[in-house]
Amino acid sequence: MIKQLEEIRDTLFEFLETRINLFQVETRERIEKIILQMIYIALVLSLTVVILTFLLLLLANYLNQVLQNPYAGYLIIIGFFSLSLLLCLVFRKPFIRLLRYLLENILKK
Numbered sequence: 697m698i699k700q701l702e703e704i705r706d707t708l709f710e711f712l713e714t715r716i717n718l719f720q721v722e723t724r725e726r727i728e729k730i731i732l733q734m735i736y737i738a739l740v741l742s743l744t745v746v747i748l749t750f751l752l753l754l755l756a757n758y759l760n761q762v763l764q765n766p767y768a769g770y771l772i773i774i775g776f777f778s779l780s781l782l783l784c785l786v787f788r789k790p791f792i793r794l795l796r797y798l799l800e801n802i803l804k805k
Contacts, residue, residue, distance in 0.1 A: 730803065737802070 752773055759769025784791055 733802065 756769035756773045759772055760766055761769075763769065
């Protein structure tokens with residue numbers, strides 16, 4: 697009888713140890729997926745920023761030629777982004793809510 701109880705106890709401990717190991721593996725996989733997604737997003741964002749920068753420089757140079765002024769295109773681009781920054785600062789709370797919503801959707805996938 698005592699031997700059977702010891703076997704049941706040993707089996708229960710093995711089961712619990714297996715469940716803990718399984719939980720650790722599942723958690724590790726989730727963390728790896730999140731880290732890989734974050735690296736991918738950072739890479740895509742950095743490439744997007746580089747491309748956007750060159751496109752904005754090209755647009756500023758084009759505006760300079762059209763307006764026949766060496767600085768007007770740059771001033772227009774700076775004004776646009778200054779206005780965008782001002783709007784982001786004024787509407788900070790809704791903007792943060794939108795970013796939180798987007799981040800939650802990315803992490804759920």
